[in-house]
Amino acid sequence: MTTDLVIERFDPAAAGFARCHDLLVASQLADRPGEPPLPLAELAGRWTRPLPGMGTAARWLGFRGDALVEVHFLEAENSGIGLTHIVVHPAARRAGIGGAMLRAVLPALRERGRRVIEGWQVVAGTAGERWAAAMGFRPVRTIVRQALVTAETDRSRWDVPVGAGYRLLRWMGAAPDAVLDSYAALRGAIHDAPLGQSDYRWPEWTSARVRATEAEARAQGLEQRIVAAVHERTGEAAAFTEVCVHPRRPDWAYQRDTAVAAAHRGRGLGRCVKAHMARWLLGERPAIAWISTTTGAENAHMIRVNRESASRRCRR
Numbered sequence: 097m098t099t100d101l102v103i104e105r106f107d108p109a110a111a112g113f114a115r116c117h118d119l120l121v122a123s124q125l126a127d128r129p130g131e132p133p134l135p136l137a138e139l140a141g142r143w144t145r146p147l148p149g150m151g152t153a154a155r156w157l158g159f160r161g162d163a164l165v166e167v168h169f170l171e172a173e174n175s176g177i178g179l180t181h182i183v184v185h186p187a188a189r190r191a192g193i194g195g196a197m198l199r200a201v202l203p204a205l206r207e208r209g210r211r212v213i214e215g216w217q218v219v220a221g222t223a224g225e226r227w228a229a230a231m232g233f234r235p236v237r238t239i240v241r242q243a244l245v246t247a248e249t250d251r252s253r254w255d256v257p258v259g260a261g262y263r264l265l266r267w268m269g270a271a272p273d274a275v276l277d278s279y280a281a282l283r284g285a286i287h288d289a290p291l292g293q294s295d296y297r298w299p300e301w302t303s304a305r306v307r308a309t310e311a312e313a314r315a316q317g318l319e320q321r322i323v324a325a326v327h328e329r330t331g332e333a334a335a336f337t338e339v340c341v342h343p344r345r346p347d348w349a350y351q352r353d354t355a356v357a358a359a360h361r362g363r364g365l366g367r368c369v370k371a372h373m374a375r376w377l378l379g380e381r382p383a384i385a386w387i388s389t390t391t392g393a394e395n396a397h398m399i400r401v402n403r404e405s406a407s408r409r410c411r412r
């Protein structure tokens with residue numbers, strides 16, 4: 097059935113971004129209805145310059161009914177993983193195109209030494225889950241998507257004082273030198289967040305890696321905001337949360353890592369830094385309508401903190 101399917105490397109000059117954007121929006125409407133679609137300009141921006149930590153990317157298009165496969169060749173501790181996302185237009189599904197797209201990228205994955213193919217956008221209960229099972233994939237990790245919809249949120253939830261013995265510190269783009277080392281060590285606390293059976297490994301954070309990631313974010317035009325709680329006695333960063341605003345998406349923000357160092361847990365610092373982040377972000381960027389985040393499904397504490405800050409669960 098797929099004999100007239102032509103699969104080619106994505107060439108923006110020939111195919112343009114608009115066609116891929118139409119495909120992604122149609123697929124999102126089918127599989128993740130209710131979430132704001134990725135604007136065309138943001139798609140083009142991401143494809144021109146990958147987001148921090150995502151490695152280099154390659155894309156192929158299937159011409160017949162529209163299909164796309166995107167592979168991110170992750171780097172450093174994750175260089176064995178080919179992060180692969182296949183999308184077939186809802187009107188063209190169940191004709192063998194998804195399987196053909198997967199087979200088409202296997203040589204490139206092998207060539208780049210990828211032992212494992214992971215897909216991070218398979219939504220439970222949708223065609224993607226059934227297709228993945230039919231192709232021989234097994235579930236390794238379940239994540240929960242949550243969103244804080246600003247119009248629906250009672251902002252008094254963000255009145256969270258910082259606990260005795262701590263003070264709040266916030267910055268955009270570059271950590272102050274005075275907390276750089278303790279902030280890098282604190283970022284490593286994310287290693288306590290469960291990864292299920294995924295082959296993915298959290299980054300090994302060092303001060304140099306923090307600076308490199310900050311530079312990557314700047315190059316991509318991301319506005320990276322950090323709110324940290326500093327332990328007053330030692331002057332060390334004890335908790336932090338990170339939000340990024342993307343340059344071509346002024347009404348949407350992505351809540352990235354949040355972590356509290358082991359010695360400082362159970363004192364409400366996670367909720368406090370998140371609440372202050374929401375206030376700071378929306379105070380300066382009132383146009384933001386939606387703050388999106390993802391968390392491992394077994395990470396009950398983080399999911400509860402998000403719910404208390406008024407994040408609602410998206411379909412997943």
Ligand SMILES: CC(C)(COP(=O)(O)OP(=O)(O)OC[C@H]1O[C@@H](n2cnc3c(N)ncnc32)[C@H](O)[C@@H]1OP(=O)(O)O)[C@@H](O)C(=O)NCCC(=O)NCCS
Nearest residue numbers: 182183184189190191192193194195215223224226227230
């Ligand atoms: C997942 C997706 C790429 C599949 O594309 P497709 O072209 O429809 O897939 P195929 O035709 O190659 O399906 C191959 C097999 O998968 C299984 N399958 C696919 N969709 C299915 C569904 N909706 N229900 C049950 N089984 C399904 C079947 O066994 C099918 O073989 P069959 O049609 O002979 O029974 C498509 O549904 C999609 O774009 N979903 C949204 C994005 C996504 O979730 N991607 C996840 C992969 S990274």
